[in-house]
Amino acid sequence: MYSEVYGSTIFGLHSYVVRVEVDISSGLPCFEMSGLLTSEVREAKERVRIAIKNSGYELKPQRIVLNYSPANIKKSGTGLDLPSAVCILQAFNYIKDISLSDIMFIGELSFDGSIRKVKGGLPSVIKAKCAGFKKVIIPYENASECFVVRGIEIFVAKNLKDVVLFLNEENNLERAEEVAKINEIKNKASLDFSDICGQSLVVNAASVAVAGFHNFLMIGPPGSGKSMIAKRLKTIMPNLSEEESLYITSIYSIAGLIGENEGLLKERPYRSPGQNISESAMLGGGNNPRPGEVTLASKGVLFLDELTQYKSNVLEALRQPLEDRCVTVSRVSYSMKFNADFMLVGAMNPCKCGYYPDREKCNCSDIDISKYFGKLSTPFLDRFDITVRTKALNLNDFENKETISSNTLKERVLVAMQIQKERFKNKNYLFNSFMQASDIEEFCKLSKENMKLMEDLFIKNELTARGYHKILKVARTIADLEERKEISKKHLVRALMYRKCINV
Amino acid sequence: MYDEIIYDIWFSALEKISLRKKNLLINQFLSSKNIYNYLFNKNSFINSNINQKIIEYLDKITVSKDLSFANLIYKKAVKNKINIVSYTSKNYPSKLRNLEDAPILLFFRGSLPKEEEVCVGIVGARSCSEYGSYVSYNIAKDLARYKISTISGLAVGIDTYAHRGTNDMNEKTYAVLGCGVDICYPSVNINLYNKIPLNGGIISEFFPQTTPKPYNFPMRNRIIAGLCDILIVVEAKEKSGSLITADMALEMGKEIYVVPGRITDPLSVGCNSLINQGANIYQGINSILENVNISLKNEESSTKEVGIKGEILKFLTESKKDIEEIIHTLKYSEEEIYLTILELIRENKVKEISQNIYAKF
Numbered sequence: 001m002y003s004e005v006y007g008s009t010i011f012g013l014h015s016y017v018v019r020v021e022v023d024i025s026s027g028l029p030c031f032e033m034s035g036l037l038t039s040e041v042r043e044a045k046e047r048v049r050i051a052i053k054n055s056g057y058e059l060k061p062q063r064i065v066l067n068y069s070p071a072n073i074k075k076s077g078t079g080l081d082l083p084s085a086v087c088i089l090q091a092f093n094y095i096k097d098i099s100l101s102d103i104m105f106i107g108e109l110s111f112d113g114s115i116r117k118v119k120g121g122l123p124s125v126i127k128a129k130c131a132g133f134k135k136v137i138i139p140y141e142n143a144s145e146c147f148v149v150r151g152i153e154i155f156v157a158k159n160l161k162d163v164v165l166f167l168n169e170e171n172n173l174e175r176a177e178e179v180a181k182i183n184e185i186k187n188k189a190s191l192d193f194s195d196i197c198g199q200s201l202v203v204n205a206a207s208v209a210v211a212g213f214h215n216f217l218m219i220g221p222p223g224s225g226k227s228m229i230a231k232r233l234k235t236i237m238p239n240l241s242e243e244e245s246l247y248i249t250s251i252y253s254i255a256g257l258i259g260e261n262e263g264l265l266k267e268r269p270y271r272s273p274g275q276n277i278s279e280s281a282m283l284g285g286g287n288n289p290r291p292g293e294v295t296l297a298s299k300g301v302l303f304l305d306e307l308t309q310y311k312s313n314v315l316e317a318l319r320q321p322l323e324d325r326c327v328t329v330s331r332v333s334y335s336m337k338f339n340a341d342f343m344l345v346g347a348m349n350p351c352k353c354g355y356y357p358d359r360e361k362c363n364c365s366d367i368d369i370s371k372y373f374g375k376l377s378t379p380f381l382d383r384f385d386i387t388v389r390t391k392a393l394n395l396n397d398f399e400n401k402e403t404i405s406s407n408t409l410k411e412r413v414l415v416a417m418q419i420q421k422e423r424f425k426n427k428n429y430l431f432n433s434f435m436q437a438s439d440i441e442e443f444c445k446l447s448k449e450n451m452k453l454m455e456d457l458f459i460k461n462e463l464t465a466r467g468y469h470k471i472l473k474v475a476r477t478i479a480d481l482e483e484r485k486e487i488s489k490k491h492l493v494r495a496l497m498y499r500k501c502i503n504v
Numbered sequence: 505m506y507d508e509i510i511y512d513i514w515f516s517a518l519e520k521i522s523l524r525k526k527n528l529l530i531n532q533f534l535s536s537k538n539i540y541n542y543l544f545n546k547n548s549f550i551n552s553n554i555n556q557k558i559i560e561y562l563d564k565i566t567v568s569k570d571l572s573f574a575n576l577i578y579k580k581a582v583k584n585k586i587n588i589v590s591y592t593s594k595n596y597p598s599k600l601r602n603l604e605d606a607p608i609l610l611f612f613r614g615s616l617p618k619e620e621e622v623c624v625g626i627v628g629a630r631s632c633s634e635y636g637s638y639v640s641y642n643i644a645k646d647l648a649r650y651k652i653s654t655i656s657g658l659a660v661g662i663d664t665y666a667h668r669g670t671n672d673m674n675e676k677t678y679a680v681l682g683c684g685v686d687i688c689y690p691s692v693n694i695n696l697y698n699k700i701p702l703n704g705g706i707i708s709e710f711f712p713q714t715t716p717k718p719y720n721f722p723m724r725n726r727i728i729a730g731l732c733d734i735l736i737v738v739e740a741k742e743k744s745g746s747l748i749t750a751d752m753a754l755e756m757g758k759e760i761y762v763v764p765g766r767i768t769d770p771l772s773v774g775c776n777s778l779i780n781q782g783a784n785i786y787q788g789i790n791s792i793l794e795n796v797n798i799s800l801k802n803e804e805s806s807t808k809e810v811g812i813k814g815e816i817l818k819f820l821t822e823s824k825k826d827i828e829e830i831i832h833t834l835k836y837s838e839e840e841i842y843l844t845i846l847e848l849i850r851e852n853k854v855k856e857i858s859q860n861i862y863a864k865f
Contacts, residue, residue, distance in 0.1 A: 201828050201860075219859045350858050357857050359633045359825055360770060365660060365693055389859040391825060454842075460850065493839040496846075497827060501859040 003091035003307040006104045007083030007129060009075040010120040010254050012289040012336045014126035018075060018106070021067045022087045023158035024241075026475040028063035034070030038076040038288065047109045048085045055113035055161045057094050064088065074333075076288050079118040082107035082137070085160055086167070095167050104128040105163075113160040122258075123250040125149045137163060140179065144263045145253055147176035148246070180263065191232045194403040196225055197393060203229070205388045205498060207409045210237050211416040212477030213431035215309075215322070215344040215383055217500070220390030222354045226347035229390075230272070230303045231487045233345065235406035237268045237300070238417050244299050251298065255291055269300030271342075275309040279317050285329040289336045292329075294321045307348040315380055322383045325434070341434075346384065348376075357366035358392075379469070385433060385470050387500040416480040432477045437469065450492055457496075471495045511536040512590035513574035516608040517711070518567050523605040525561075527591075530608065532558055535592050544569050577711060585686055586712055587612050600730045600757060607709035607727070611685045613702025617653060617678060617731060622796055625655045625732030625753070627725075627746040628662025628739040629771055634824050634863040636739035636771060637665045639763055642737060644669025644677070646789040652796070653677060653704060657724060657734050658697065660690050660748075662738045669694050676704035678731070682724040684708055684717035722748060729753035736761045736786055736796060740774025747774050750783070759795055761786040812836055812844050817864060818855065824863035 001024040009018050031045050052059060066084055068075050082325045083105040089095050106124055107115040118124075121142035128136045129152040138146055140156045147154060154176035157163045196203060207231055209216035217434065218226040240248060249265045252258050258265075271460065273282065273293045284292030293302060304310060321327045321340035328337050351369045355361035363373075373381075381387075420431055423443060446454065454471075457463045463471070472487075475495035479487045515526065515536035517672050532554045533539045541549040542562065581588055586809040589595045591608045597616055600606045610616065617623050624647055626640060654670045656663040660677040670677035679700050683689050685708045688697040700706055709727060710720060725745065729752035729818045730737060737760065750760050760783040765772020779785055786792070815834055819825060829843075831838050845862060848854035857863050 142626070357634070357863075358862060359631060363631045387859055389861065391826065391828075457846075462846075489839050490837075493842050497842055497860070501856050 001091045001093075003087050005083045005087040005090065005100050005243060006133070007080045008104060008106055008120075008124040009080060010077055010365050011073055012124065012334075013251060013254060013291060013295070013338060014125075015120060015123040016070075016073050016078060016280070017127065017131050018073075018083070019069045020080065020083045020087045021069070022084075022091045023065045023067075024088075024091045025063050025065075027063035030063055032063075032065045034065070035071045036074050037068065037222055038074060040078055040327055041068070041075050041080055043082045044078070044084055044109075047081055047111065047120070050111045051081070051109040051113045051160055052085055052089065054111060055159065055164070056166075057089060057092070059088070059092060066143065074288070077119060078108035078116075079106045079120070079124065082111040082115060082160070082163070085109060086163065089164060095164055097171075100167070102132075102134040104133045106142070107137065107157065109160060115139045115157050115159055115163075118399050119256040120250075120254040122149070122246070122253040125152065125154060126246070126250065128152060137166075138176065143176040144180040145249060145258050147180040151273065191235055192406045193229075193232050193235065193409055195232070196228060196403060198402060199225060199229075199390060200402065200404075201410070201493070202388050202390050202438040205386050205403060206233060207236060208343070208474065208477050208481065208498075209233075209343070209357070209386050211413045211481055212386035212420070212473065213343050213433045214474055214477065215346075215433070217346045217348070217381070217384040217387040219387065221358070221392045224348065224390035224392050226390050230301075230305070230345050230347060231270075232406065233257050233301055233303075234267060234270050235446055236409040236413050238410070238414055239266050240268060240299060248299055251291055251295060255296060257296070269297050269342075270303065271297040272303040272305065275306060277310070277314060279311075279314050280329075282314050283317055283321070283327050283329060283340075284336075284338050285331060287331075289329060289331075289334060290337075291338055292327070294318070294327055294340040294342055295338040298339050300342060301345050302342045303345045303347075305347045307346045308372065310393045312375060312377075315376065319383070320378065343433075344383065350389075355392075381500055382466070384500060385474050386498040388498065412481050415479060415483060419480045419483070432473050432480070435473055435476075440469055440472050444476045444487060446472075446487060450487065450489055453489070453492065467499070471499070474498060507578075508535065508537055508592070509588055509590060510571055510574045510591070511540050512580055512609055513577050513588070514571055515539060517574065517577075520565055520567060523607070526579075526605060526608055527606055528560075528593055529558065536590070536608070541591060543567065557864065575634075581611065581712060582657035584686055584712065585613065589616065597731060600727065603726060603730050604781070604861035605726075606730075610707060610709055611712060612705045612707045614683050614703070614705030615676075616705055616707065617655070617676075621653055621676070621724040622651075623653045623655050623678070623732045624792065625735040625749070626657060626662065626666035627735065627749050628730065629741055629744060629746065629774075630659055631771075632661040632665075632739050633769070633771055634857065635765075635822070636662055637762075638864050640665035640738045643738070643763075643786070644790070646674035648673035650724065650789070651675065652792075655680065655728050657682070657721075657728060658689070658693055658700075658706075664693055664696065666738075667700060671696065671699055671703065673790055674703060678704045679706050680714075680724050680727045680731070681706060681708040681710070684710050684712040684714040686712045687715065689716040718756065721745060725749040726752050729756055729758065732758060734759045734761060734792060736792075737775055737783075738763045738764070738777060739765065739771040740778075741770055742773040742777075744774045745824055746786045750778055759784060761791060812840060813848060814847065816841065816844060820854065820864040824857060824861055827862070829859045830862070 004019055004021045007018045007020055008015050051236045086105055108118055110116055117139050121138055122145045125136055126149055129149055135153045137155045137157050140158050143156045155173040156179055157173050166173045210233060220226055245264045271293050280286055282293050284290055299495055325341040326337055327340045350356040351364040352372050353362050353364055356364055383491050424430055475487045475491045478491040478494050527846045529539055538550055589610050640662045648670050653676040654666050655678045656666045677700055685706050688694050727748050735753040735758055737746050737750050742821045754760055762775045762778045763786045765775055831841055854862050
C-alpha cells in the first residue's frame with residue numbers, strides 16, 4: 001500500500017515543500033525513514049506511532065517505510081510529524097483514498113495525539129500558497145501568526161483525530177481567522193525621549209539617524225545617557241510596512257521568537273546582543289543554518305553597547321553585512337545568504353576610565369587612549385555615518401527642562417520617510433543611507449557655493465570619497481527632516497559635524 | 505696611571521660615604537685622586553691642611569681599592585657617547601657647587617648649560633590640563649625668542665611641553681633625568697630625548713643604566729632647582745613633586761614664578777598656595793624679563809586674531825569646550841562657527857581632542 005501527503009520544512013530562511021510517501025508491505029515489522037533527516041525528524045518515529053495508537057487507530061505490525069523528498073534537502077524541525085501520521089493512516093485505510101495533494105499538513109505530535117506549535121509557521125504557509133496548495137492545516141497555536149496570509153484556506157487542528165475526521169468529511173475544522181487571538185501588545189515600559197534632559201545635539205542626531213537609517217555611534221562618559229537613548233530609538237521609528245512585516249515575522253517565526261498569541265510583528269526589531277556573543281551567533285550559521293543577530297535586526301536596530309568589549313573578530317565580521325546589507329554564511333554542507341539590512345547603533349567610552357578629556361577625573365595618557373580606540377579598527381569606525389558625543393549631566397541640565405517628546409520626533413521622522421518613499425519609488429529601498437553613487441548624483445545636488453566648500457575639504461585631504469558620499473547622504477536626510485528640497489550650507493555643516501573625530 | 509676621571513668615578517661610586525660627606529671630602533682634598541692616594545697610596549698624597557676630624561673619619565672607614573669597576577664605566581660611557589664631568593672640573597656647572605650635596609659626577613649627552621647662560625626651570629603636573637600644556641609650551645617658546653634656555657625633567661605633562669616649546673624654536677633645553685642618561689624615561693618621549701641633545705643636553709647624576717626609581721626623582725629635582733636661575737611652576741596639585749622643587753629652589757635663593765589657575769581646579773591648588781606664600785605670579789614673558797634684566801626688544805607682534813576666529817580662540821583659552829557650548833555661547837550661526845573651527849584646526853591653532861571637543865593648541 002502506498003500513500004503520499006505534503007508537508008514542509010525550513011532550511012535557512014526558506015520554506016520547502018516536502019512530499020511524504022509511505023510504503024506498507026509484508027515483511028519483518030519495522031518502521032524506517034529515509035530522505036536526509038535530522039534527528040529531530042527521526043524521533044518522529046516514536047511520536048507518530050504512539051500518537052496514532054492513542055488516537056484510537058491500531059496499526060497492524062507491518063513493514064512501514066517513509067520517504068521524504070526531495071531527498072537532497074536536509075529536513076529538520078518537528079512539523080513533519082503530522083503529514084507523516086496522515087500518510088500512514090491513509091495507507092492503512094483509516095482515511096479515505098482520495099488525493100490529498102492540494103493540502104499541506106504542518107504540526108508536531110504529542111503522545112496523546114494533540115498537535116503542537118511549530119517554528120516557521122508563517123513562511124511555511126506563505127510557501128504553501130505560492131506553491132499552489134488550496135488548503136493548509138496548522139497547529140492551533142500557530143493561528144495568530146499565520147491567519148494573515150490570503151489566497152489559501154487555513155485550518156487549525158488541535159489533535160490528530162480531528163484531522164482524520166475532517167479528511168473523511170465527518171466534521172469541520174475551525175479556520176485560522178476565527179480563532180486567532182491577538183493580544184494587544186501592551187506598551188511595555190513607557191519609554192520616551194522626553195526622559196532625556198538636555199543633550200539636544202545627540203537627540204537631534206538620533207532622529208537624523210533613524211530618519212535616514214544611518215549607522216549611529218555615541219561616545220561619552222559613563223552615565224551620560226547612551227544606553228537610555230538607544231533604548232528609546234524604537235519610540236521614534238516608523239512601523240513596518242505590511243510587506244516588511246511579513247518578511248520580518250517569517251524570520252522570527254523560523255527563529256522561534258514569535259510569542260504566544262503574537263501576530264504579525266508591527267514594530268521594528270531591536271536587538272542588543274551581549275558582549276560575549278560569538279561570530280556565528282552574530283552572523284548566523286551553525287550546522288543547520290539559523291539566522292544570526294544581524295538578520296534578526298533587519299529593518300530595525302542592532303545596538304552594541306560598550307563597543308570595545310566585543311570580540312574583535314565579531315566586530316570585523318560585521319563589515320560585510322554593513323557593506324552589502326546581507327551576510328553569506330558558508331559551511332561545508334551549504335552556503336547561504338541571509339539578509340542583514342539593519343541600522344547599527346553603537347555606544348562607547350572615550351577612554352578606559354571613561355572620562356577623557358575631563359582632567360579632573362581622567363588620568364589617561366595619549367597612549368592609553370590610542371590603545372583603547374585601537375581595539376576598533378578605523379575601517380570599522382568608518383562605517384558609522386553619524387558620531388556624536390554625549391555629555392555628563394550637571395545640575396543645570398536637570399533643572400533646565402528642555403526636553404522633546406518621542407511623538408514630536410516621530411512626526412518629523414515620518415515626514416522624512418514619506419519624502420524618501422516618494423524619492424525611491426522606482427528603487428527597491430526606502431532610505432537615504434542605501435543610496436548608491438548614481439543616486440547621490442541625482443538626489444543630492446549641491447549649490448555652487450556648497451560644491452566649492454566640499455571640494456575645498458576634499459583637496460585639503462580631510463575627506464575620502466566614501467566620506468564625501470556619506471556626508472551627502474546624511475545632509476540629504478537632514479534636509480528632508482526640514483522638508484527642504486535643496487541641501488543648504490546649514491545641512492551640510494551639520495553633516496560635517498557628525499563625522500568621527502580623526503584624532504582618536 | 506689612570507685619568508683623574510677614573511678616580512672621580514671610583515669616588516662617586518663609594519657607597520658608605522654620604523653625598524654631603526663626599527662634598528666635604530672633595531673640598532678639602534681638592535681631588536678624588538688625592539683621596540684615593542691618602543687611603544691607598546700615601547706616597548703620592550698631597551697634604552693641603554686637611555681638617556683633623558676628616559682624617560680621623562677616613563682612617564676609620566674601609567672602602568674598596570679596586571679601580572677596575574670605574575674603568576669599565578668610563579670605557580662604556582665613551583663607547584656610548586656619554587660625556588662625564590666631575591665636581592673638580594672647570595666645566596662643572598658652578599651653580600651646582602652651591603648645593604651641600606652636589607653630585608660628584610654629571611653624565612650628559614649634548615652639552616651642559618654654560619656659565620653665562622640664562623636658564624629657566626619649568627616644572628609642573630604630569631596630568632596637566634590643556635591650559636597647562638598650552639601655557640607651558642608657549643612660555644618656553646617666548647623664552648626661546650629671547651634666547652633663554654629651559655630646564656625640566658622630561659616627564660610627561662608640563663615638562664614635555666616646555667621641552668617641546670624650546671625645541672620647536674631650535675633653542676637650548678636641558679632635561680635632567682631620574683635615571684641613567686642612556687635610558688629614555690618616560691619612553692613615550694623618545695623623540696624629544698633624541699632631539700634635545702642637538703641643541704641642549706640630557707643630564708643625569710646617576711650612573712648609566714640606572715633605572716628610574718621613585719627615590720631618584722627628588723634628587724633629580726634638586727639639580728633642576730640648582731641649575732636654573734628662575735623656576736616657573738605651571739600646574740601643581742596640592743601634594744605635588746613640583747612644590748618640593750619649588751621649595752628647594754627657594755632655599756637656594758632662586759625666584760619662583762607661578763602660573764595661577766582657577767580655584768576650583770585641583771591642578772591649580774598647589775600653584776595658588778605658592779602664590780599665597782609669596783611666589784611671583786607669571787603673567788607673561790615681561791614678568792620674567794624684568795627680573796633677568798634683558799632689554800625688551802620689539803616683540804614679534806603676534807597677529808591678534810579678530811572677529812569670529814578671535815572670539816573662538818578667546819573662548820577656548822579658558823579650557824576645552826565642546827561644540828554645543830561654543831555654539832550656545834557665541835553669537836554666530838552654527839555653520840560659521842564650525843567652519844571657522846575647521847579652519848583653525850588647519851592652522852594648527854585648535855585641536856579636536858575628542859569627538860566634538862575642542863581645545864586651543
